[in-house]
Amino acid sequence: MAVTIGLVAQLIEKIAPKSWAEEWDNVGLLVGSGSKPIERILISLDGTLAVVEEAKDFGAQLIVAHHPIIFRPLKNLRSDNTGAQVPLGLLQHEIGYYAAHTNLDQSVFSSSRVLGEILGLEKMELLEGEERGYGVIGYLPHREKLEILWKRFLDKLTKSEVYAQDYELSGVRLAGSLEQDVRKVAIVNGSGGRFVSNALFKGADLLITGDVDHHSALDALEGGMAVGDLGHFLSEAPMLKKLYHYLSAEKSLQGIEIKVSSINRSPWLG
Ligand SMILES: [Zn+2]
Structure with missing residues (x-):
């Protein structure tokens, strides 16, 4: 049976139920379809344009991230709206985006x-x-x-x-x-x-x-x-490795390639 985005979501919600998230938060599957089969997962703290590129190059069909995208109201999908570029890039490359935020903060992986x-x-x-x-x-x-x-x-x-x-x-x-x-x-x-x-x-x-x-x-x-x-x-950052080990050890995800983003970093230089 093919591994789907929905299965990955279920596994994460076993340790960090969506109901734990704060009301103002935006967690769960934010882009894509739960029924989509996947072969590779990229884990990242943030969903930036560079991370979307990295997911595309890695051949990932899903980004599992800590920080939600589409957090503030998204009012348009114009090409000059930087807040729209990440969801547009995800759609263009058919990559799903799943966020576990305040629910993950309260989990054993905090x-x-x-x-x-x-x-x-x-x-x-x-x-x-x-x-x-x-x-x-x-x-x-x-x-x-x-x-x-x-x-x-x-x-x-x-x-x-x-x-x-x-x-x-x-x-x-x-x-x-x-x-x-x-x-x-x-x-x-x-x-x-x-x-x-x-x-x-x-x-x-x-x-x-x-x-x-x-x-x-x-x-x-x-x-x-x-x-x-x-x-x-x-x-x-420590949560990313925790998620990586958890998903990598899951029998139901055997054969799925998982990696932690190698380009997602602190934005500060010094
Ligand atoms: Zn944070």
């Missing part, structure tokens, strides 16, 4: 959890939510100076299997005192600025996340909490 494991956090629990939710918080085995901990973390991260895609540590920033002690750490993948107050409330000494703005960083520092900003891309 990057927050993976980053917590890389850091070696103990007694890890959800930062927000009970049975499922966003972010994690836990304890380092030993108190560590921020400077030493941050170096150790970045080193482990770049050597970890989930990062083995030659990602550069571009856009990585640290706010706080290098000398301060860290024992309790909160981690939120993606844009985690809005979790500053929650992490402070729970007594975190450090919040590791992405996309933190000036005012959120100041709020954290005022509360005595350091902030490690990996950037949006790097804080979420």
Whole structure:
């Protein structure tokens, strides 16, 4: 029996049900048909024009991505509308697009959890939510100076299997005192600025996340909490490898070629 886009969707929704997604989100199959047979899948964080090209060159019939396309209202399909170019390119090359976004963030594949494991956090629990939710918080085995901990973390991260895609540590920033002690750490993948107050409330000494703005960083520092900003891309990239391993191990997808995008990267240069 041919493998269809619908089967891949079912497998992903087993671990990240669509009903978990936020109301404002746009998840699931966004372009294409569930009944279409596939031979190759490209996994990516973003659906950019370059990723569509990569999928075409790879011969993929499906892109599985974290970030949805057609997120803001798409008002026209004009050739001078950049927001229309990705869906148009997908249609032209008959490539489907499936997004697992806030539902994946709350699943066992959440990057927050993976980053917590890389850091070696103990007694890890959800930062927000009970049975499922966003972010994690836990304890380092030993108190560590921020400077030493941050170096150790970045080193482990770049050597970890989930990062083995030659990602550069571009856009990585640290706010706080290098000398301060860290024992309790909160981690939120993606844009985690809005979790500053929650992490402070729970007594975190450090919040590791992405996309933190000036005012959120100041709020954290005022509360005595350091902030490690990996950037949006790097804080979420571990999910891609998790998805890759999950889909690659599925018996029902045997014979399907799967790869993680080799061109999807952080947009920041330094
Ligand atoms: Zn994101």
